[in-house]
Amino acid sequence: MSMVIAPDAVELTRKPFVAPTKRKKWLIIQPKSNTPLMVDSGKVSMPLNLMMVATMANTHFDIDFLDERIGDEVPQDFSEYDVIAMTSRTLNAKRAYAIGDRALAQGKKVVLGGVHPTMQSEEAILHSSAIVFGEIESIYDQLTQDIYENTLRPLYKPAPETGWKPLTEMPRPDFRFIRGSKHAKNYSQRLPLLATKGCPVGCNFCCTPRIYGKTFRTRDTDHMIAEIKAHQNHAGKADLRFSFMDDNICFKPTYANDLFNAMVGLGAKWNANISMNFLEKSEFVELAATAGCEMFNVGFESVSPETIKYVHKGSNRVGNYEEVVANVHKQGIAIQGYFIFGFDTDTNSSFQHTFDFIMKNRIEFPVFTIATPFPGTPWFEEIKPRITHFDWDKYDTFHYMYEPAKIEREQFLKNFIKVQRAVYSWPGIYKRMAGRKFDWVWMVNIAMHYFTQRLTPDMLM
Numbered sequence: 001m002s003m004v005i006a007p008d009a010v011e012l013t014r015k016p017f018v019a020p021t022k023r024k025k026w027l028i029i030q031p032k033s034n035t036p037l038m039v040d041s042g043k044v045s046m047p048l049n050l051m052m053v054a055t056m057a058n059t060h061f062d063i064d065f066l067d068e069r070i071g072d073e074v075p076q077d078f079s080e081y082d083v084i085a086m087t088s089r090t091l092n093a094k095r096a097y098a099i100g101d102r103a104l105a106q107g108k109k110v111v112l113g114g115v116h117p118t119m120q121s122e123e124a125i126l127h128s129s130a131i132v133f134g135e136i137e138s139i140y141d142q143l144t145q146d147i148y149e150n151t152l153r154p155l156y157k158p159a160p161e162t163g164w165k166p167l168t169e170m171p172r173p174d175f176r177f178i179r180g181s182k183h184a185k186n187y188s189q190r191l192p193l194l195a196t197k198g199c200p201v202g203c204n205f206c207c208t209p210r211i212y213g214k215t216f217r218t219r220d221t222d223h224m225i226a227e228i229k230a231h232q233n234h235a236g237k238a239d240l241r242f243s244f245m246d247d248n249i250c251f252k253p254t255y256a257n258d259l260f261n262a263m264v265g266l267g268a269k270w271n272a273n274i275s276m277n278f279l280e281k282s283e284f285v286e287l288a289a290t291a292g293c294e295m296f297n298v299g300f301e302s303v304s305p306e307t308i309k310y311v312h313k314g315s316n317r318v319g320n321y322e323e324v325v326a327n328v329h330k331q332g333i334a335i336q337g338y339f340i341f342g343f344d345t346d347t348n349s350s351f352q353h354t355f356d357f358i359m360k361n362r363i364e365f366p367v368f369t370i371a372t373p374f375p376g377t378p379w380f381e382e383i384k385p386r387i388t389h390f391d392w393d394k395y396d397t398f399h400y401m402y403e404p405a406k407i408e409r410e411q412f413l414k415n416f417i418k419v420q421r422a423v424y425s426w427p428g429i430y431k432r433m434a435g436r437k438f439d440w441v442w443m444v445n446i447a448m449h450y451f452t453q454r455l456t457p458d459m460l461m
Contacts, residue, residue, distance in 0.1 A: 020148060024082035025062040027075075028054050028177075031099060032068035033092040035396040044069045048192040048245055050087050051173040053113070053136050057085070058174070060144050065177040070186035074099055078106050083147060087114035088124070090374055090395040097127035104129070109152060111143070116392070118211050119376025125154050133157035134211045135197070138165040164212070167197060167219040172227050175234075190243045191231050193270075195219050195259060199247055207374055216251045221262050228268055238267030241294075250278040257284075260291040271295035271336070275315040279324040289331035295365070295441070296328055297336045303357045307345040311379075325361040334364040334441050341416055342371030344405035351415040358423055362432045364441050368420050369397035370460070371404075400460050413457040420452040 030047045047067060054063050061083070066072035078084060084103040088096040093116040100110045104127070113132035117124035121131045130152045132139060139156040146152050158164050175191075178184060196219070197212040232238050249272045250256040256278075263270075269292050276298060278284055288296075302308055305318045328335055339354050358366050372395055373380040373387060380387075386402040395401075403409050422428055429445045436442070 023060065023062050024147065025080065026054075026057055026064070026083045026085055027078065027081040028057070028063060028065045029074060029084065029086045029096075029099060030067040030069060031074075031086055031088065031092045031095040033089075033396070034095060034393040035091055035398070043186060043188040045190070045243070046175070046178055046187050046192050047087070048173060048194055049114070049135075051175065051177055052170070053085060053087070054177040055171055055174040056136060056140050057144075060148075063177065065180075067178065067181065067183075068095075070181065071183035072181055076102075078103050078108050081108060083109045083111060085111040085113070088112060088116045089114060090116045090119075090392050093117075093120075093124070093392040097124075100127040109147065115207055115211055116375070119207060119374065121155060131155050134213070135164070137170060138162075164198070164215060164217060167217045168223075170194075170219060170223075172223070172230070175231075188243075190241045190271075192245050193224065193227065193242050194245050195224050195249055196246045196251065196255070199251065207377055212247075218252065218255045221255075221258050224259060225262050225266070228263070228266060232266070232268070240268050242268055242270040244270060244272035246273060248273055248275050250274050250284075253278065253284070257287065260287050260293075263291040266292065268292050269294045271297060273297045273299075276300070276320070276324055277315045277317070279327055280317075280320055282327045282330070285327045285331050285333065289333055293331075293333050295334040295336055297338070298324075299338045301338065301340050302343070302346070302350070303339075303353050304345060304350060307343050307350075310343055310345045321357065322361060325363070329362070334436075336365040336367060337363040338367045338369065340369050340371050341419075342401070342404050342407075342412065346404055347406045348411060348415060351419045355419050355422055359428065359431060362434070364432060364436070365444055366423055368416065368423075370400060370416065372397045372399075372401055398460065410457070413460055416460065417452070417455045417457065420448075420455065424448045424452045 028050055030050050044067075050065070050067075054065050057063055064081070066074065068074060084099070086096045086099060096112060096116075100112060103110045109130070110128040111130050111132060112124050112128040113136060117128070117131045118133050121133065124131050130143070130146075131154060132143070133155060134157065136143070138158040143156050178187065196216060198216045199206070199212070228240075228242065231240055231242075249259075271294060274296050279296065279298070299313070299316070300321065301311060301313055301316060303318060303321065308316045308318060325335060337358070339358075341350060341354075357363075373383055374395065383402060388400070388402055400409065400413065404412065407415075423432075424445065426449065429449060433442060433445060
């Protein structure tokens with residue numbers, strides 16, 4: 001039996017709340033996932049969204065912060081805390097729910113946020129006291145007041161009349177919350193940045209428009225530069241590596257141009273997600289390289305025009321793929337290319353065509369995933385009757401979810417493994433990486449060689 005969340009559970013009309021002198025205490029947790037594959041293995045990304053939660057909450061609450069992925073342990077006894085706050089993607093939802101259930105049993109308030117609770121609020125509220133829809137910045141004042149007044153409501157979502165909070169009001173995340181862990185060495189050395197939120201495109205397999213809205217919001221360029229310089233000052237050096245966590249940093253070209261121009265000369269290196277169509281402009285790629293870009297993360301998704309149409313990704317023009325790759329490589333920028341298999345438009349030949357494209361264009365870091373219908377997306381609802389299971393632990397884009405219309409399961413799994421082993425074979429690596437100096441991209445390829453050689457069909461089921 002699921003709980004129906006009242007639509008009037010949200011209100012953002014009150015003034016910012018001033019907490020009493022006696023502060024309540026939060027335990028903020030990044031849960032681990034239980035997937036046996038590559039997620040949450042090795043060095044993991046610093047949890048920027050949770051750092052933002054901690055930074056804001058620290059204004060009115062005392063904060064403890066832990067990240068299970070790096071080895072921090074969740075206590076069994078929550079008696080010293082008033083609120084247990086967690087973020088959850090689909091693949092770690094069951095772990096978040098288990099912690100939430102234990103905290104509720106001890107009489108604690110549990111606040112859940114993140115992609116999965118946003119998309120599956122009626123499920124998530126069964127394991128929590130309140131759900132934060134999308135982002136905490138837009139509802140923080142109301143949530144804080146309700147915690148202190150003991151009037152928590154089931155769902156906190158920006159009201160239509162107020163909408164999402166402008167990113168110009170977003171505070172700089174305080175990295176001390178994660179640097180204080182004795183396991184902080186297990187984080188990637190790449191520092192996360194966030195310049196934009198929202199996406200008006202709406203690919204049918206994507207969660208972003210619902211989570212962060214369809215309005216593309218941006219932070220002030222001056223704030224971004226100040227944040228980068230603060231990291232450089234803390235480290236005592238300029239040549240740091242950053243990852244923009246934006247879904248698409250370039251949706252507003254004028255903003256991207258201003259930001260990249262401001263980054264020229266800083267000495268930082270960075271990577272970012274970007275839509276294919278922006279890379280068709282050679283002058284834009286040249287500016288990015290001058291600003292320190294060393295890799296673009298590009299969602300090719302498929303080399304089939306039919307599949308691109310099927311997933312509603314209008315920014316991808318398959319006929320321009322090779323031009324895009326040439327523009328990027330000309331500037332010495334590497335490509336992390338994402339390729340999805342398993343849509344109803346795919347056939348057995350899709351694997352060979354993808355392999356041929358990758359090898360011909362020498363994509364440095366190809367990432368292969370299995371089409372995964374995430375709950376709450378239009379595509380999930382479309383094929384829900386065909387999904388073989390709803391074990392959230394396996395919703396990691398590397399497990400078989402349903403049988404595509406034109407490929408039988410056994411053949412699909414065989415080809416999915418075969419293409420990865422071929423791309424990451426020693427000859428495949430040498431051909432794609434020829435002429436590139438030995439660096440971290442080489443190291444990733446070597447790690448992927450050993451990972452792909454271990455794959456078996458059973459691991460993907």
